[in-house]
Amino acid sequence: MKAIGIILAGGNNDGRLGVLTDHRAAAALPIGSCYRAIDFTLSNMSNSGIGKVAVLTQYNSRSLRDHLMSSKWWDFGRKQGGLFVFTPYTSNAGSTWFRGTADSIYQNMTFLKRSNEEYVVITSGDSIYKMDYRKVLEYHKEKNADITVVYQKMTGKDLSKFGILQMDADNKLEGFEEKPEQPKSDAASLGIYVISRTLLINLLNQIIPEGRYSLVKDIIIRFIHTLKIYGYEYDGYWNAIGTGIAAYFETNMDFLKKDIRDHFINEYPYIETKPKDEPPAKYNRGADVTDSIVGSGAIFDGKVEHSVVFRRVRVGKGAAVRNSILMEGCQIGENCVVENAIFDKEVVLSAGQRVIGVSSEEPAVLKKGTKL
Known part of the structure; x- marks a missing residue:
């Protein structure tokens, strides 16, 4: 029909x-x-x-x-x-x-x-x-x-x-x-x-x-x-x-x-999207990424668990990201803690910052381009 x-x-x-x-x-x-x-x-x-x-x-x-x-x-x-x-x-x-x-x-x-x-x-x-x-x-x-x-x-x-x-x-x-x-x-x-x-x-x-x-x-x-x-x-x-x-x-x-x-x-028929030409994600010495999915071009020096990370995200040394969503271009500085959070595009955290939401039902949300 x-x-x-x-x-x-x-x-x-x-x-x-x-x-x-x-x-x-x-x-x-x-x-x-x-x-x-x-x-x-x-x-x-x-x-x-x-x-x-x-x-x-x-x-x-x-x-x-x-x-x-x-x-x-x-x-x-x-x-x-x-x-x-x-x-x-x-x-x-x-x-x-x-x-x-x-x-x-x-x-x-x-x-x-x-x-x-x-x-x-x-x-x-x-x-x-x-x-x-x-x-x-x-x-x-x-x-x-x-x-x-x-x-x-x-x-x-x-x-x-x-x-x-x-x-x-x-x-x-x-x-x-x-x-x-x-x-x-x-x-x-x-x-x-x-x-x-x-x-x-x-x-x-x-x-x-x-x-x-x-x-x-x-x-x-x-x-x-x-x-x-x-x-x-x-x-x-x-x-x-x-x-x-x-x-x-x-x-x-x-x-x-x-x-x-x-x-x-992985199951046909597939969901298609507009592709981006980025290099594969990079895991430097000391990176620890578990139970997460990551986009291309991301670079990890710190710890990420149970999170969704989009392309070109950078997680610095000693940083910990848990149960969070990091959209394209976010930069997480050294020794930061991010938990129960949604970061819109291009959020930048300087070293030592902490952003912790109440729960999955009440996550902390930072708007596009926020710099802390």
Whole structure:
């Protein structure tokens, strides 16, 4: 079945990621020592045979656009189809920022109208998972659904951060609560939707003139009893870094688990990213790096354990880094102690500094370019 993809990558997640999204979109956040968050959705699209994908950006999009400058890494460098990056429309008559998820697609309606594919797969750009969208499309067709919403059972998690589905025995939606305080089920929407292209165009043309701009509130919830909307259960690894600092920290630390790391890095189909030409990591005499993943170009003289280290990081003699995330270009001076922390790019600690967070749930976070 032919489909096009739309990746919603425009938000800063309402400040839930703090200083980490002061200068970048959530979809551009570094993951697992070498990836960006959007790499996972882009790879899923390509690996599912979807060759035409639009990325809708808005907030602090420079870093994201730089990452997407060449589409060949995800196999979108082709004559037919390809990767399209859209921002809010600006003209002499004025400009309008995206007023919601539905409005972001409506403002790029030409992309839908100039496509010939029957279906549209709509996803977010800040979730970490591996999925074959072809299975969702097959399910969508089998159910003769108007809209399919991908969900996951999340027993034991804080469901107030998600949209919660209520379904009948056939998985047809009977209710949808957006971030409820007292959820009626544990079926959480993953923000992945399948809909026919023509139906999406018709619905957008109906709701936007009425001042309605949300995919969830103004399409799924509003038409839940008039359209055939079904849930598709996904039971693989999934995490949304946009729900907060703790989720971002947890997702990166999950890459220290061999089964999860192998799932994304060593098992086909692979997650691809824009490569960087750096030398291998260097471990000098006295370096002690355990239970960690490290990026290229890093140099170690000190101790690192249970941490995620990105490229071109330097850890000095006598320094100790534990249970932390060090993004590109960080410099840790001699005899420093770093624990339960997230360092954005190019953080520099002079000799003897100590940065210790409360826990994995409440890590210390230093913004880009901090010098202590």
